[in-house]
Amino acid sequence: GIQVEQSPPDLILQEGANSTLRCNFSDSVNNLQWFHQNPWGQLINLFYIPSGTKQNGRLSATTVATERYSLLYISSSQTTDSGVYFCAAKDSGAGSYQLTFGKGTKLSVIP
Amino acid sequence: ETGVTQSPTHLIKTRGQQVTLRCSSQSGHNTVSWYQQALGQGPQFIFQYYREEENGRGNFPPRFSGLQFPNYSSELNVNALELDDSALYLCASSRQGPYEQYFGPGTRLTVT
Numbered sequence: 269g270i271q272v273e274q275s276p277p278d279l280i281l282q283e284g285a286n287s288t289l290r291c292n293f294s295d296s297v298n299n300l301q302w303f304h305q306n307p308w309g310q311l312i313n314l315f316y317i318p319s320g321t322k323q324n325g326r327l328s329a330t331t332v333a334t335e336r337y338s339l340l341y342i343s344s345s346q347t348t349d350s351g352v353y354f355c356a357a358k359d360s361g362a363g364s365y366q367l368t369f370g371k372g373t374k375l376s377v378i379p
Numbered sequence: 380e381t382g383v384t385q386s387p388t389h390l391i392k393t394r395g396q397q398v399t400l401r402c403s404s405q406s407g408h409n410t411v412s413w414y415q416q417a418l419g420q421g422p423q424f425i426f427q428y429y430r431e432e433e434n435g436r437g438n439f440p441p442r443f444s445g446l447q448f449p450n451y452s453s454e455l456n457v458n459a460l461e462l463d464d465s466a467l468y469l470c471a472s473s474r475q476g477p478y479e480q481y482f483g484p485g486t487r488l489t490v491t
Contacts, residue, residue: 365435369421
């Protein structure tokens with residue numbers, strides 16, 4: 269099955285700094301999602317981005333499907349951005365049903 | 380909020396017992412997927428239900444089973460609970476196909 273790798277595993281930022289989170293995947297995909305998991309476990313949808321670029325406020329994401337990676341950009345970070353960020357991908361092969369998650373990037377934003 | 384609900388929020392069971400978790404999907408969605416998230420790990424796919432039938436399964440034993448009802452809600456049943464089944468169980472609803480999945484708040488299961 270598809271492999272999803274995220275980097276870095278941990279990231280500590282000063283409030284106001286910018287960051288880039290990376291997600292590499294091993295096969296062609298027809299679904300690529302970024303999530304933020306809050307301290308209570310809820311997965312919050314950030315982007316559905318199997319290809320191209322999207323922006324939502326201080327967050328933006330780019331997926332280069334031909335090179336099998338996706339990037340999540342966080343600008344002007346705030347303490348409320350802290351938490352674990354997951355990338356999840358679904359390969360485009362027949363009979364593939366599930367999202368495969370990476371191990372996540374734990375982001376800590378300090379004042 | 381996503382519109383996906385799960386119950387109960389927390390559950391404590393004893394090894395060997397059976398448990399049923401419930402999920403109501405978002406309006407307009409006909410597919411429910413279940414995931415298990417152990418502490419410090421990413422969610423792992425258990426199975427998916429579409430048209431009241433299982434149409435995809437991850438690497439989980441048969442004691443993990445499920446149902447989907449005509450209103451697209453779903454249940455996850457786990458028999459003969461083991462200590463390693465302690466985890467956060469998440470359900471996700473979507474339309475069938477490579478569409479965006481939306482997750483519920485999860486059920487935290489502790490097996491003692």
